[in-house]
Amino acid sequence: MSDRIRAPRGTYDVLPEDALARERLETSAKGILERAGYARIETPIFEATELFARGVGESTDVVQKEMYTFRDEGITLRPEGTAPVCRAYLEQGMHKLPQPVKLWYLGAFFRRERPQQGRFRQFWQLGAEAIGSDDPAVDAESILLLAEILEALAARGLRLRISSLGTPATRAEYRDELQAYLREHEDRLSREVRERIELNPLRAFDADHPGTREVMRGAPLLLDRLTPEDHEHFETVTQLLDTVGLAYEVDPTLVRGLDYYTRTVFEFTSDALGAQSGVGGGGRYDGLMEQIGGPATPGMGWAAGLERMLLASPPPPTAPPPLDLYVAYAKPEHEAEAFRLAADTRRAGLAARVELGGRSLKGQLRQADRAGARYVAILGDEGTSLKDMETGEQREVETGTVMHHIGRPPL
Ligand code: HAM
Numbered sequence: 001m002s003d004r005i006r007a008p009r010g011t012y013d014v015l016p017e018d019a020l021a022r023e024r025l026e027t028s029a030k031g032i033l034e035r036a037g038y039a040r041i042e043t044p045i046f047e048a049t050e051l052f053a054r055g056v057g058e059s060t061d062v063v064q065k066e067m068y069t070f071r072d073e074g075i076t077l078r079p080e081g082t083a084p085v086c087r088a089y090l091e092q093g094m095h096k097l098p099q100p101v102k103l104w105y106l107g108a109f110f111r112r113e114r115p116q117q118g119r120f121r122q123f124w125q126l127g128a129e130a131i132g133s134d135d136p137a138v139d140a141e142s143i144l145l146l147a148e149i150l151e152a153l154a155a156r157g158l159r160l161r162i163s164s165l166g167t168p169a170t171r172a173e174y175r176d177e178l179q180a181y182l183r184e185h186e187d188r189l190s191r192e193v194r195e196r197i198e199l200n201p202l203r204a205f206d207a208d209h210p211g212t213r214e215v216m217r218g219a220p221l222l223l224d225r226l227t228p229e230d231h232e233h234f235e236t237v238t239q240l241l242d243t244v245g246l247a248y249e250v251d252p253t254l255v256r257g258l259d260y261y262t263r264t265v266f267e268f269t270s271d272a273l274g275a276q277s278g279v280g281g282g283g284r285y286d287g288l289m290e291q292i293g294g295p296a297t298p299g300m301g302w303a304a305g306l307e308r309m310l311l312a313s314p315p316p317p318t319a320p321p322p323l324d325l326y327v328a329y330a331k332p333e334h335e336a337e338a339f340r341l342a343a344d345t346r347r348a349g350l351a352a353r354v355e356l357g358g359r360s361l362k363g364q365l366r367q368a369d370r371a372g373a374r375y376v377a378i379l380g381d382e383g384t385s386l387k388d389m390e391t392g393e394q395r396e397v398e399t400g401t402v403m404h405h406i407g408r409p410p411l
Pocket of ligand 1: 280
């Protein structure tokens, strides 16, 4: 025997018992999003590498080291969904639709990260994007919808943090100010942060290193440097969240791992998760459309990791799917008739199974019982007998009338 082939690191199998929880999440999220006017979109699993390089940003970890790229073709397995949805918006002329255009998606994404609890190389995201309006109510509604989805799942230990990154111009000025501050305190920073002062000084707020954290406590905050318009936008978002009674913390040090954000950013974490506590997050990306070659178009959205949402929630109660009829037979010559009875019953919209494992009649009856069958039809030389598994009552019937006997009474 040769070596057994295993699944690649950072991937997992969705077994039938896991599929139920995923299905429930999908149904619930779809209901919540579609009641708010979001429609489902599916974009390709791979896109032009350039889309992410320009959309997500060259300086991000995602683009620098986490993408699965086929260099010869210039394509990349999607690491996130916002740039692809914006690409589709432009390419499909969605600016002609009433704005904002609200789209949601659920699918597999790929990042070459170090696998650990809650962090995979192939993972699933549920996402929602509202494109074409810069109204702060779009931001508040978007955040509220993710809150409602997480609440419907009964996700534990949730915390919502929110901030504003302002406009690119404010950010550039602030970046200079922060870089100057970091350089001033360079000797107390971790090597990693020191090396990233030029490329991504904002990430310094993310550091675990004690010296760096100490320095960052006195660092200037972007939230204090916002323009009056951005400040007002942020105020309106938080006021609307207050109006609907959604609790949040304003966290001026909130950084997101992707470059396209402007104004509002937010993140839900759960303390039911380990180190990878980010359940979902997002924000506004008013400059992204131009980055990828379109006209200036505002956008706002989020994505949440399916695995992390499920890890943070209690598992749904499991019940075996109902089985209306199990068709058993004593001898091989009854197999075809049994096969047809099961097929006819399913065509009539009922759940029916026939023996497929070559079991003895006794084995078949045990199997029917284990599967929770409501009725068992036993085909034999003497005809067909139908057993009601609830009452234990058994009677002889014509094979052709089995469906009539087991059919659900009209409502
Ligand atoms: P993100 O924060 O990079 O944002 O990812 C969103 C969520 O995806 C995370 O909160 C996490 O739950 C999940 N996630 C990310 N990476 C992994 C991984 N390796 N394994 C398991 N789960 C993971 C975005 O992707 C943005 N596109 C969100 C957005 C939409 N912003 C605006 N619109």
